[in-house]
Amino acid sequence: MLEQLRSLEEEALAALAAVNDPEALKEWRVRYLGRRGALTTLMRGLGKLPPEERPQVGQAANRVKRALEEAFAEREAAIKAAELEAQLAAEAVDVTLPGRPVALGRLHPTTQSLRRIYEIFSDMGFQIYDAREVEYDEYNFGLLNMPPHHPARDMWDTFWINDRVLLRTHTSPGQIHAMREFYPNPIRVILPGKCYRYEQVTARSEFMFYQVEGLVVGRNITMADLKGTMENFVRRMYGGERRMRLRGSYFPFTEPSVEVDVDCVLCGGKGCRVCKYTGWLEVAGAGMVHPIVLRNGGYDPDEFTGYAFGMGVERPAMLKYRIDDIRYFYSNDPRFLAQI
Ligand code: FA5
Numbered sequence: 001m002l003e004q005l006r007s008l009e010e011e012a013l014a015a016l017a018a019v020n021d022p023e024a025l026k027e028w029r030v031r032y033l034g035r036r037g038a039l040t041t042l043m044r045g046l047g048k049l050p051p052e053e054r055p056q057v058g059q060a061a062n063r064v065k066r067a068l069e070e071a072f073a074e075r076e077a078a079i080k081a082a083e084l085e086a087q088l089a090a091e092a093v094d095v096t097l098p099g100r101p102v103a104l105g106r107l108h109p110t111t112q113s114l115r116r117i118y119e120i121f122s123d124m125g126f127q128i129y130d131a132r133e134v135e136y137d138e139y140n141f142g143l144l145n146m147p148p149h150h151p152a153r154d155m156w157d158t159f160w161i162n163d164r165v166l167l168r169t170h171t172s173p174g175q176i177h178a179m180r181e182f183y184p185n186p187i188r189v190i191l192p193g194k195c196y197r198y199e200q201v202t203a204r205s206e207f208m209f210y211q212v213e214g215l216v217v218g219r220n221i222t223m224a225d226l227k228g229t230m231e232n233f234v235r236r237m238y239g240g241e242r243r244m245r246l247r248g249s250y251f252p253f254t255e256p257s258v259e260v261d262v263d264c265v266l267c268g269g270k271g272c273r274v275c276k277y278t279g280w281l282e283v284a285g286a287g288m289v290h291p292i293v294l295r296n297g298g299y300d301p302d303e304f305t306g307y308a309f310g311m312g313v314e315r316p317a318m319l320k321y322r323i324d325d326i327r328y329f330y331s332n333d334p335r336f337l338a339q340i
Contacts, residue, residue, distance in 0.1 A: 006064075008032075008064065012028075013067075013071055019079075021079065022083075025076060028072070033072065106337070109340045110314060110317065113317045114212070116237065117192070120233055120237060121214070126214065127188065131174030131191050133193060134166075140166060141156075144173065144175070144176070144293055145292045145293055157198040159196055168195055169196065172213055172253060174191035178215055179215075179299060183299060184298075184299070188216050190213065193211070195211050197209075203327070205326065210313035210314060211313065214308060214310075215289070215306065216308075217306035221306050221307060223256070226288070229307075231244050234283065238320070244263075245261050246258040247280075251287055253290050254285075254286065254287025257287035262281050263280060265281065288306065289307060289308050314326050
């Protein structure tokens with residue numbers, strides 16, 4: 001039996017030396033050390049030996065077992081190391097290669113302009129009020145002092161959902177929602193959002209664009225408050241050197257009504273093609289909230305007064321960034337979007 005153990009050890013170690021991959025290693029272990037492996041089978045025969053031979057043979061068997069186990073562990077470690085080496089070589093990273101640039105997204109020019117407007121008005125204590133884009137005819141026109149068949153409705157043609165519901169043509173209907181929600185408290189809000197108009201799309205006009213409405217309602221609010229607020233806005237939005245003027249105008253929902261003009265950012269007021277040689281650019285429509293509109297919002301015009309304004313977002317951004325066609329804004333051309 002001792003002889004058998006010795007030749008088994010020799011054979012197993014020789015076989016192990018030829019093993020080079022994990023699969024063969026596993027097979028080797030089953031074959032020599034497994035429950036039905038050669039060594040175990042041999043050791044089962046121990047019981048049949050005469051008792052006086054057993055200790056010696058037993059010791060020898062245990063030694064062979066340990067030797068095989070140690071050899072196995074060593075071989076296993078060597079195979080793993082070789083595998084790792086091969087993997088490292090195959091997956092080698094060349095750290096000297098130039099990196100691939102990551103295409104960073106950026107904010108849309110409209111979003112950038114909106115955020116600047118929010119910042120300026122927030123600093124003046126205005127809250128941002130979100131109003132709906134799909135409106136009732138009554139809010140877009142009627143409650144803003146334009147009953148059915150009022151000629152001013154022709155200024156704003158739009159897309160109709162049905163004969164009572166439409167896509168709002170301006171942010172002004174939000175004034176009514178804000179007043180009805182905040183009554184009887186004083187109000188100081190801006191209402192930004194999309195507006196829609198059924199009109200010819202040109203370099204200056206889109207069928208969808210953004211406006212930011214402003215509404216202030218309280219006691220003793222005057223035209224001077226409107227002027228001061230607009231002056232502050234214009235200076236911060238367009239630069240401290242800008243001049244501003246209020247020019248008489250007409251809106252059915254304000255009385256008196258004005259246009260807010262800024263001296264042309266391109267020619268500084270001398271007159272050029274962009275300002276049509278007037279030296280001035282229009283940035284917002286505004287005025288004192290009409291008593292009828294105040295009443296429609298729930299406020300008593302004998303006690304409360306207010307002012308409102310409404311400005312475009314894309315047209316002023318066009319001036320600031322010298323964009324010559326409004327259609328670039330929403331045609332999703334990354335070459336345009338990446339420039340601003
Ligand atoms: C109005 O919409 C009024 N609701 C403004 C207002 C509010 C007056 C509160 C008084 C009190 P207007 O139609 O002029 O006014 O539009 C205001 C701004 O929206 C314009 O100056 C322009 O910047 C922008 N705008 C109007 N139509 C278009 C269009 N088709 N494409 C891009 N911008 C437009």
